[in-house]
Amino acid sequence: MTPSxxxxxxxxxSLADDELILGHRHSEWTGxxxxxxEDLAFSSIAQDEMAHARLLYNxxxxxxxxxxxxxxxxxxxxxxxxxxxxxxxxxxxxxxIARQYLYDTADAVRLEALTSSTWKELADLVEVLRLEETYxxxxxxxxxxxxxxxxxxxxQRLADGLSTGIGEAVAIFEPLPEEEALVSDxxxxxxNEDLLADWLGAVGEELERVSxxxxxxxxxxxxxxxxxxxxxxxxxxxxFNVPGLxxxxxxxxxxxxFAGAGGRRGRHSPDFQALWEEMTGLFRAHPGARW
Amino acid sequence: MTYQDRSSEFKARIDAGEKIEAADWMxxxxxxxxxxxxEMHANSEVMGALPEGTWIPRAPSLKRKLSLTAKVQDEVGxxxxxxxxxxxxxxxxxxxxxxxxxxxxxxxxxxxxPAETWGDVAxxxxxxxxAALVNQKALLDASYMPYVxxxxxxxxxxxxxxxxxxxxxLELVSGTPAQRELFQDAVNRWWQPTMHFFGPPSKKKDxxxxxxxxxxxxxxxxQEFFSTYVPKLxxxxxxxxxxxxxxxxxxxxxDWSEPDWDEFWKVVGGNGPMTQIRLAQRKTVWDTHxxxxxxxxxxxxxx
Amino acid sequence: MPVWDVFGKRTPGDxxxxxxxxxxxxxxxxxxxxxxxxxxxxxGVAYGVRRRGExxxxxxxxxxxxxxxxxxxxxxxxxxxxxxxxxxxRVARQMAEQGLRIDRxxxxxxxxxx
Numbered sequence: 001m002t003p004s005x006x007x008x009x010x011x012x013x014s015l016a017d018d019e020l021i022l023g024h025r026h027s028e029w030t031g032x033x034x035x036x037x038e039d040l041a042f043s044s045i046a047q048d049e050m051a052h053a054r055l056l057y058n059x060x061x062x063x064x065x066x067x068x069x070x071x072x073x074x075x076x077x078x079x080x081x082x083x084x085x086x087x088x089x090x091x092x093x094x095x096x097i098a099r100q101y102l103y104d105t106a107d108a109v110r111l112e113a114l115t116s117s118t119w120k121e122l123a124d125l126v127e128v129l130r131l132e133e134t135y136x137x138x139x140x141x142x143x144x145x146x147x148x149x150x151x152x153x154x155x156q157r158l159a160d161g162l163s164t165g166i167g168e169a170v171a172i173f174e175p176l177p178e179e180e181a182l183v184s185d186x187x188x189x190x191x192n193e194d195l196l197a198d199w200l201g202a203v204g205e206e207l208e209r210v211s212x213x214x215x216x217x218x219x220x221x222x223x224x225x226x227x228x229x230x231x232x233x234x235x236x237x238x239x240f241n242v243p244g245l246x247x248x249x250x251x252x253x254x255x256x257x258f259a260g261a262g263g264r265r266g267r268h269s270p271d272f273q274a275l276w277e278e279m280t281g282l283f284r285a286h287p288g289a290r291w
Numbered sequence: 292m293t294y295q296d297r298s299s300e301f302k303a304r305i306d307a308g309e310k311i312e313a314a315d316w317m318x319x320x321x322x323x324x325x326x327x328x329x330e331m332h333a334n335s336e337v338m339g340a341l342p343e344g345t346w347i348p349r350a351p352s353l354k355r356k357l358s359l360t361a362k363v364q365d366e367v368g369x370x371x372x373x374x375x376x377x378x379x380x381x382x383x384x385x386x387x388x389x390x391x392x393x394x395x396x397x398x399x400x401x402x403x404x405p406a407e408t409w410g411d412v413a414x415x416x417x418x419x420x421x422a423a424l425v426n427q428k429a430l431l432d433a434s435y436m437p438y439v440x441x442x443x444x445x446x447x448x449x450x451x452x453x454x455x456x457x458x459x460x461l462e463l464v465s466g467t468p469a470q471r472e473l474f475q476d477a478v479n480r481w482w483q484p485t486m487h488f489f490g491p492p493s494k495k496k497d498x499x500x501x502x503x504x505x506x507x508x509x510x511x512x513x514q515e516f517f518s519t520y521v522p523k524l525x526x527x528x529x530x531x532x533x534x535x536x537x538x539x540x541x542x543x544x545x546d547w548s549e550p551d552w553d554e555f556w557k558v559v560g561g562n563g564p565m566t567q568i569r570l571a572q573r574k575t576v577w578d579t580h581x582x583x584x585x586x587x588x589x590x591x592x593x594x
Numbered sequence: 595m596p597v598w599d600v601f602g603k604r605t606p607g608d609x610x611x612x613x614x615x616x617x618x619x620x621x622x623x624x625x626x627x628x629x630x631x632x633x634x635x636x637x638g639v640a641y642g643v644r645r646r647g648e649x650x651x652x653x654x655x656x657x658x659x660x661x662x663x664x665x666x667x668x669x670x671x672x673x674x675x676x677x678x679x680x681x682x683x684r685v686a687r688q689m690a691e692q693g694l695r696i697d698r699x700x701x702x703x704x705x706x707x708x
Contacts (some may be wrong), residue, residue: 027347027360031340032573035582035587036384038370038626043364049359051665062688069352093580105656131664135629136657142622147586154586178344204673282351282409289470291351291409291462349596354669362669364634371631377617378597384617433651447672454675457682465685518701526686528694538701587595587619 007178009060010120012186013071014264015110016056017082020072022103023049024279025090034093041139042138045100048132054233055125073283077276078266085168085260086271089159097147098161101140102169103205106136109199110172118186149212155212162207162215167242167259170196174261196254200245204252216245216252305503310436313379321502325435326380328504333373334391334398340404341569351409355459362452364414367444376437385584392574394561403563407480410473413463414481416456418520422488422507424449425516434503463535464527478524479532486533486547487555489513491589516528517545596648598624600631602638606658610651613696621645625654629661635670636662 012195031038057068085103090096092152111130117123147158173196182188207213244256262268292300298318304311309316317325340363345365350356376386390396401419405413427449431444459501490509517536524531535548549569558566595617601610611628613632633641639658641652652695654661668674689695 006614024348024356027356030347030360030363031344031367032336032576034576034583036337036367036374038617038632039367040364040371041627041630043360043367046365047360048663049666050353050357050360051667055359055665055694057353060471072353073351092585097656128664131660134660135626139626142626144625149584150589151582157582212493277346285623286351286467286469289351289467291355291459291466301598358669362671365670368631371616372614426611451670451672451675453670454678457664458675458678461678461681461685465688492651522700523682523686525696525700526682526689528689528692528696530696539703540699587623 003051004178004181004233005063007176007182008176008187009070009206010264011182011184012056012060012122014203016071017055017275018062018086018103018107018172019049019056020274021275022055022080022099023047023196024275025086025088029096039168040056045136045139048136052129052132055129057130059121059125059277064080069181073280076148076287077268077272078142079267080268080272081264083168083172083174083263084269085165085172086263086276087268088168089165092157094147094157094161094184095164096142096161097120097140098158101144102165102214103135103172104136104140105203106169106172106195106199107201108133109195111197114132114188114205116186116189122187137243144206144210148212159212162212166215166245170200170244170245170254170265171244171245171258171260173199173254174258174264193254200252200254213252216242217246295418298321301425302535306432307432310439311434318497322380324380324498324502325438325504326377327588328499329373329380329435329438330382330387331368331397331399333377333387334396336366336370336373336403338398338569340370342402342404343412345406346409346412350408353439356546358455359412362455365448365452370442372441379437384473386500388577392570392577394570396543397559400555401483401484402560403479403558403569404481404484405565408461408473410475410477410478410592411458411481411555413459414477416452416480417460418456418481418485419488420452420456421520422516424453425512425519426489429505429507429512432506438504454533460527464529476527478529480534483550483554484558485516486513486550487552487558489516491552491555513547514544517547521545595619598628598643599646600628601645601651602641602643603632604638607674610640613637613680618643621652625652629654629656633661634663634665637638 004189007145021047026042026049030039030043030046033042053072057071061067066074085099088095089101108130111126111133114126115123115130117126144158147154148157173192175192176182176188179188179192183191204213204216207216243259244254244257246253260269294326297316298320301316301318301321304329315485343366347356347360374387376385378384389398391398401415402454406415427442427446431439433439433442433444437458460474465472467494473520493500493508493510497505500508512522521531521536533548535546537546538544539546557563561567561570596619598688599612602613603610603690612633615629616624618627618629621643624645628641628643629688632638638661640653641660644651657670686695
């Protein structure tokens with residue numbers, strides 16, 4: 001069966017919206033990051049994500065007869081298909097860095113698969129995007145190492161951030177609407193379930209190497225993150241098993257449900273409304289204006 | 292050779308146009324004057340990131356979302372360059388940042404004001420950057436070479452920002468009536484802070500001019516700003532809220548109304564509309580991220 | 595926290611020249627940070643960092659093409675704004691035609707009508 005235009009659009013918008021919304025969040029650190037050279041690095045990563053969104057919108061735009069700004073700023077909240085992970089506020093640096101690590105490692109798995117997409121323009125574009133993503137991965141890994149292997153407060157902040165983000169990071173791989181058709185036609189060369197398995201296996205190993213794999217065993221919901229000053233992880237009742245994450249034969253895998261799913265169907269968290277109003281307000285206040 | 296003799300010889304070298312490097316002997320007055328000036332410049336860049344930074348999440352097109360992020364990123368970058376120069380004059384960046392967020396050091400008046408609308412973003416991008424560029428080009432002749440090298444990097448980036456700001460202005464001015472009004476309104480609110488930006492009438496003995504760190508007076512820089520930007524504003528049909536502002540052929544310079552200098556001193560003294568809010572925000576982020584500095588240093592930070 | 599001197603080569607045939615400095619806790623972080631601090635506008639094809647007080651230059655491993663980005667960066671390059679001066683003239687002309695030009699005393703070199 002051939003995927004409908006709708007399915008192609010869903011695939012592209014889920015990619016583009018992830019990049020736009022997360023790029024938007026990353027860009028909020030510009031001028032505020034806790035180390036001035038890091039401010040510059042993180043801002044470049046933010047710009048990359050937004051630029052990638054722009055390229056993806058321009059790929060899907062002709063199908064919909066809409067331009068890049070109309071897509072980025074002119075849709076209703078339920079029409080955005082980003083993962084919930086991307087729309088959460090920046091909280092503190094520990095969460096933001098953990099999120100960058102979780103997202104970019106996941107994105108790398110997804111993009112690698114898409115280089116074999118039968119949609120040639122998408123495959124070609126993805127090859128280019130991956131070149132820029134290498135820096136994001138280097139950046140994430142350098143921070144991951146330094147915090148995981150550094151003083152206990154930094155390690156704790158990283159662990160807290162990972163705990164807070166891991167459930168929704170898994171949902172990056174929430175199956176898309178019409179995914180079967182997309183896969184059988186090769187637009188999406190591999191099922192999200194397979195991509196998730198690869199990503200989780202790799203992340204599980206990295207976390208085990210630095211003894212942070214406990215974050216896969218329990219997570220907090222975003223609103224309840226409690227910064228700890230001690231070296232202990234607080235068991236205060238709001239921590240619970242990450243839905244669907246289990247260890248089988250020594251490897252972390254996902255089975256069953258997703259926490260924080262719904263993004264691919266336009267169902268967002270309460271955080272999205274405020275983001276959307278801020279991001280689209282000026283555009284919508286002056287319809288048709290040029291800036 | 293006495294300290295006085297060495298100092299006099301040093302001053303003679305500067306007056307002869309010689310340049311000073313970081314490793315050269317320098318009198319304490321020179322080192323401290325240069326440090327204070329460069330530190331304030333660095334502070335201004337990082338505080339300058341804030342008014343425009345608030346519009347990154349609200350930018351009305353992808354192109355502008357990107358270009359504004361890049362512009363604010365460059366301002367942070369300028370801060371990085373300048374703090375590095377200042378650090379080599381003997382004060383740590385951590386100490387400079389701590390002093391800034393705790394209100395012990397100063398930054399330019401214009402960054403104590405809010406950016407209320409996209410009209411403000413355009414104004415800041417063209418005219419505040421324009422004013423800054425007038426100042427910064429003059430600093431290319433400063434006596435302290437590390438600062439000159441920093442300015443050689445900063446000035447081309449500022450020129451780019453200026454063109455970007457100009458483009459934002461032109462879109463507003465040639466856009467809808469509502470867009471034109473956004474810009475005119477911004478001009479009306481930002482003109483006095485811009486006049487303040489060049490500083491009060493220069494003191495008779497300006498230490499910064501004495502040591503060759505500043506090479507031009509506040510008045511001459513302000514006049515250059517008028518000549519560069521006012522005719523363009525008038526060509527665009529945008530008025531300036533100073534009824535006295537006009538070229539005086541007889542004097543060969545612009546007539547203009549002195550702004551309220553009390554307001555200037557109040558603002559740079561820490562009582563601008565956004566001063567305390569912005570410093571408090573910066574201080575909160577600085578304090579709550581001590582753990583990052585600790586992770587970088589590998590040792591626990593003192594409370 | 596150590597200061598690192600940062601070196602860059604503008605073209606492949608150049609020697610490494612000092613372009614500035616950064617602060618970073620270790621070599622890996624220094625290499626990651628130096629790239630966007632000093633080369634995000636494509637100021638070089640290769641770069642390296644050297645910790646103050648040490649001899650070794652650690653060279654960044656990125657291909658020249660990657661430094662400063664691969665996708666369209668025109669929104670932050672001079673070339674993209676080359677037409678702005680011309681645009682100002684055009685808009686000024688429109689304003690004059692609409693009678694909006696403000697006719698107050700201005701310096702001699704700015705007196706010509708758009």
